[in-house]
Amino acid sequence: MxxxxxxxxxxxxxxxxxxxxxxxxxxxxxxxxxxxxxxxxxxxxxxxxxxxxxxxxxxxxxxxxxWRLEPGVPVLTYHSVSDNAAWLPWRAEISIRPASLDRQLRLFRRMGLQVVDSETLVRARLAGRPVPGNWLALHFDDGYLDNWVAAAPILRRHGACATLFVSTDFIAPPQPLRPMLGQDGPLRWDGYLSWDELRALEAEGTFRIEAHGTDHGRIATGPETVDHLTPENAGRLSWMQWARMPGDKHDWYLRRSRPVPLGSAVPISAPALAARGWSPATGQESDAAYDARVRAVLATSRTLITREMGRAPVLFCWPQNQTSDRARVLAQQAGFLATTAGQARNTATDPAATLSRLHIGEDYAGLRCGWIDDLAVRAQIRCFQGFVGWVAVLGAVGALRRIVRVLVRLRSHGRRTGSGALQEGMS
Missing domain, CATH: 1.20.5 (Single alpha-helices involved in coiled-coils or other helix-helix interfaces)
Structure with missing residues (x-):
């Protein structure tokens, strides 16, 4: 209990x-x-x-x-791949440029890595079969439209495949297929994929569509207030608005009216599928109520994907990469072969029904530098595979990033100081 x-x-x-x-x-x-x-x-x-x-x-x-640790299989996680992710409040953490994805796929080839789909990896591990040391799996979370616009043509050009995890409340309504990179017509970077686009991606073999829940939400876990909604933090705290938007949320960022007004208290919270909730009326959620809520999300996402894609999903990606041991059991009972949010390296002795993932970004040194990014991504992958010597490379890149941040702050401070002195001199 x-x-x-x-x-x-x-x-x-x-x-x-x-x-x-x-x-x-x-x-x-x-x-x-x-x-x-x-x-x-x-x-x-x-x-x-x-x-x-x-x-x-x-x-x-x-x-x-x-000194090499037990070999692991890297599962790399991406989200947005965009030349203009300004609509996403959390773009700095999850969005990379299309050129970065293209560069990384070329790096994987030079490293001798073979990209395989996640179901193949999971079934091999569940069966206890040896996994080749050069296997690599790719994940894209959330179902952003830019996965269609940019990621799909880049993956196709490199002959790579990936798994795309979608939250069903964020699926765009039916509409004509939108232009991709390399096609005629203006490119749209904001928004989410439609079911027609998801079916087209799976039909061509670029992506396999799997489950990411329904509303990607968070839930209050206690009576404590940790902040208040302000114009500055409202975007990053969009989950509070989503909680008051039942059903379709694909256009949440375009809606002018906010169900939760500025000034509202921000409660202590956790990802909705990872914790028991709390409310002023009922207090702490019971174990039975938690089970029922998680089961409902698992069943809804599985039913909708089965109906729209013509087959049942077999993998579940926990929103925000967080879960509980109980939720894993419920996902297995719901028919999922494996779920994410592991904190290991997918070795032969790690739980086969749990996928541990490695988030991949860009500008690792705090500035645009392709060869440093290549070095950092290579080091992340090699460390995941168990080659401990690459830890020093990650440490060096991290130190460089901290130095760059200090220099940027000093430069920004100098500009503000100079501007203030100029204004004072002109007054």
Missing amino acids: MSDARSLTAHTTARRATRRRLLVRLLAVALVSGLAGGAVAALTGAAGWAFGLLAAVSGYLVAARL
């Missing part, structure tokens, strides 16, 4: 902490090797610093080469 909301919250990711521990251990090996090399150099009269540095680098490389 689940005693409170905290027991249902996300399986907190330990991936970054694990990388830090691995990096510390590798650097410790390098330090010991460097000190030993320096001592030998001092005894023999050689150049101590050069010999020590060479020993440190050699120690790190040898340790990284010999």
